[in-house]
Amino acid sequence: MINEQKYFSATxxxxxxxxxxxxxxxxxxxxxxxxxxxxxxxTKQEMIGRVQASxxxxxxxxxxxxxxxxxxxxxxxxxxxxxxxxxxxxNYTEFLPEHYNLSFIALVKPNHQxxxxxxxxxxxxxxxxxxxxxxxxxxxxxxxxxxxxRFIGHTFYTVIDGDVFYMIADPFIDKATQKVLSSSLLAFxxxxxxxxxxxxxxxxxxxxxxxxxxxxxxxxxxxxxxxNGVPVARISxxxxxxxxxxxxxxxxxxLLLLGAALAIVRLVLKKDSENRAQYEDELYIAATTDxxxxxxxxxxxxxxxxxxxxLYEQRNRPISILALDLDHFKQINDTYGHHIGDKxxxxxxxxxxxxxxxxxxxxxxGGEEFAILLPRVTLxxxxxxxxxxxxxxxxxxxxxxxxxxxxxxxxxxxxxCAKVTFSKLLQQADSAMYQAKRSGRNQVVxxxxxxxEI
Numbered sequence: 001m002i003n004e005q006k007y008f009s010a011t012x013x014x015x016x017x018x019x020x021x022x023x024x025x026x027x028x029x030x031x032x033x034x035x036x037x038x039x040x041x042x043t044k045q046e047m048i049g050r051v052q053a054s055x056x057x058x059x060x061x062x063x064x065x066x067x068x069x070x071x072x073x074x075x076x077x078x079x080x081x082x083x084x085x086x087x088x089x090x091n092y093t094e095f096l097p098e099h100y101n102l103s104f105i106a107l108v109k110p111n112h113q114x115x116x117x118x119x120x121x122x123x124x125x126x127x128x129x130x131x132x133x134x135x136x137x138x139x140x141x142x143x144x145x146x147x148x149x150r151f152i153g154h155t156f157y158t159v160i161d162g163d164v165f166y167m168i169a170d171p172f173i174d175k176a177t178q179k180v181l182s183s184s185l186l187a188f189x190x191x192x193x194x195x196x197x198x199x200x201x202x203x204x205x206x207x208x209x210x211x212x213x214x215x216x217x218x219x220x221x222x223x224x225x226x227x228n229g230v231p232v233a234r235i236s237x238x239x240x241x242x243x244x245x246x247x248x249x250x251x252x253x254x255l256l257l258l259g260a261a262l263a264i265v266r267l268v269l270k271k272d273s274e275n276r277a278q279y280e281d282e283l284y285i286a287a288t289t290d291x292x293x294x295x296x297x298x299x300x301x302x303x304x305x306x307x308x309x310x311l312y313e314q315r316n317r318p319i320s321i322l323a324l325d326l327d328h329f330k331q332i333n334d335t336y337g338h339h340i341g342d343k344x345x346x347x348x349x350x351x352x353x354x355x356x357x358x359x360x361x362x363x364x365x366g367g368e369e370f371a372i373l374l375p376r377v378t379l380x381x382x383x384x385x386x387x388x389x390x391x392x393x394x395x396x397x398x399x400x401x402x403x404x405x406x407x408x409x410x411x412x413x414x415x416x417c418a419k420v421t422f423s424k425l426l427q428q429a430d431s432a433m434y435q436a437k438r439s440g441r442n443q444v445v446x447x448x449x450x451x452x453e454i
Contacts, residue, residue, distance in 0.1 A: 017265050025258045032250055040241040047207070047239060051222060054204035055235075059155045062188065065100060066168045067153060070186050071175040079107065079117075080172060080182050092118035101190060101199070108169060108185040156227040157192075159213045164192045164224065164233045197235070207237045290364040292342055293349040301363035301371060305422040308375045312416060320382035322372040323412040323429035324352070324389070327441040329368035332405065340400055344407060347398045355388045371426060379415040379446060386411040386444040394442065408442035410434075 069075050075091070078084040092105045097118050105118040155168045169187035171180045190196060192211045201209045213233045221236035288300035296304070305321075312319050326332075326348055333341040345368065352362050352372065361373040372389075374382050390409055397404040412432025416425050428447040436445040 017269070018262050021258060021261050021265070025254050029251055029254060033247065036241070036247060043239060043241075047237065048222060050204070051206060051209075051235065051237070054200070054206060055222075057204070058200065062155050062166070062168050062190075063153045065096075066170050066186070066188055069096075070170045070172050073175065075186075076172040076181055079186070080184060088117050094118075096188075100188075101196065103165065103189050103191040106187045106189070108187050110183045154227060157224040157232055158226060159232050162213050164211050164213055166190045166192055166224075192233075192235075201237075207239055210236050210238075212236065293345050293364055295349050295353075295370070296361055296363040298363055298365050298371075301361060301365075301373060302422050304361050305373050305425075308373065309416065309422070311375070313419070317376050318378045318415055318417075320374040320377045320379060320413065320415040321425050321429045322374065322382060322386050322389075323365075323414075323426065323433040324370040324372065324386075325410050325433055325437065326368040327408040327410055327437070336400070336402060336405065340398075340402070340405070343400065344398050344405065347396075348393060348407065348409070351392045351396055352389050355385065355392055365426075371429065377415075379413065382413045382415060383444055383446055386413050390442065390444055410436040410441050411444040412436060412447065413444060414447035 069091075078087040096102055096105055102118070104116060107115045107117055109115070153168075153170065155166065158165050158167060167187060167189045169185040171185055172182045173180055194211075197209045197211050201207065211233060212235075221234045223231035224233040224235060226232050288296055290297050305319075308319050311317060326344065329341065329344070332344055345364075349362065349364075349370070352370070356362060356372065359375050363371050363373070365371050372385075374385060377385065390411055393407050393409045397406045410433055412429045412435065414425060414428035414432060420428075432445045432447040436443045439445065
């Protein structure tokens with residue numbers, strides 16, 4: 001059993017390679033997006049860490065400031081015991097707000113009464129009047145009354161009329177014993193307005209920050225909490241992500257690369273397909289034609305006859321064969337040379353083709369012997385075709401540099417009348433052709449008794 005060789009079409013090859021390239025580009029984009037996403041996430045986490053560290057550092061500074069004044073025995077003496085207005089003005093009104101950018105400084109008494117000790121804006125008094133509604137202040141006062149040191153040294157955030165304040169409120173303590181001296185609280189507050197947030201960002205080399213009193217989760221933000229841990233605001237920022245900046249350019253580059261690659265692949269494969277088609281045509285011609293005369297060879301003639309025989313059987317159509325042999329061809333070769341003999345064969349074929357239809361097939365059997373397959377032609381019609389060819393050869397000598405060379409041909413004719421093979425039918429035509437030669441050449445002879453086999 002002969003295994004058929006399977007070939008891939010150029011279209012399927014182009015499609016396969018195109019899809020492979022497209023898949024590679026898509027995979028590359030996905031990997032780049034994934035890689036950029038990892039980098040952006042790491043950048044976000046790093047920025048969150050930086051902001052948290054900056055807030056912690058700023059909180060420690062506020063705690064140190066509060067501890068410095070609440071553990072200062074002179075401060076306790078001048079503020080709580082003596083209530084020295086001049087001293088408090090010098091420290092709380094003039095020095096602290098200016099040097100530490102505080103919005104206000106207040107003394108919160110156990111009865112929830114407050115005294116504004118210092119402020120840097122006209123709204124300070126309003127803030128002081130409202131600040132004691134803060135749960136953090138209430139908790140601080142309650143713990144201060146109990147002389148509980150656990151609440152000392154904690155900053156917190158609170159919101160008043162939509163404004164976010166950063167605060168610390170601690171009681172006066174004895175620096176040596178760390179014991180609470182008074183249940184009153186010394187409160188420092190800093191309003192986190194845009195200017196303060198900008199100052200904070202610049203001081204800690206952070207990107208532009210934004211403060212919002214709505215504690216809702218967003219990417220690139222952290223919560224600001226009350227003393228009890230309840231979020232009251234958030235601080236956020238915006239960082240241009242790598243994926244937003246570079247991905248469009250990378251995607252465009254890859255798409256252009258994809259287009260160029262596909263164009264090159266299609267161009268190369270198209271050219272290869274054209275070359276292959278041309279090569280296949282050349283192979284087909286080489287396999288089916290005679291290289292000298294350019295007419296079909298015996299192999300193609302047999303294949304074509306097989307196809308015509310099937311039509312003959314299906315439609316009951318006649319089919320005839322002519323066997324032709326140039327007379328005295330050996331003498332022409334011996335007298336004029338083989339190159340003239342070749343020209344004689346070519347001239348002979350051209351004269352034959354002038355008398356044939358498009359469906360008729362002329363083939364070279366070998367040497368100076370030829371055969372013509374005549375589909376849908378009866379025996380008498382085939383004899384007429386043979387006679388026209390004989391006369392055309394006789395009346396059209398070969399013109400050479402050595403003069404005209406007269407040519408004649410002997411032709412045998414037969415018709416397929418039953419299931420006879422091509423070889424058998426060709427033998428019949430050959431038999432008639434040799435009969436023509438024996439009868440004097442240059443004539444057409446029909447096969448006398450066609451062999452019919454069922």
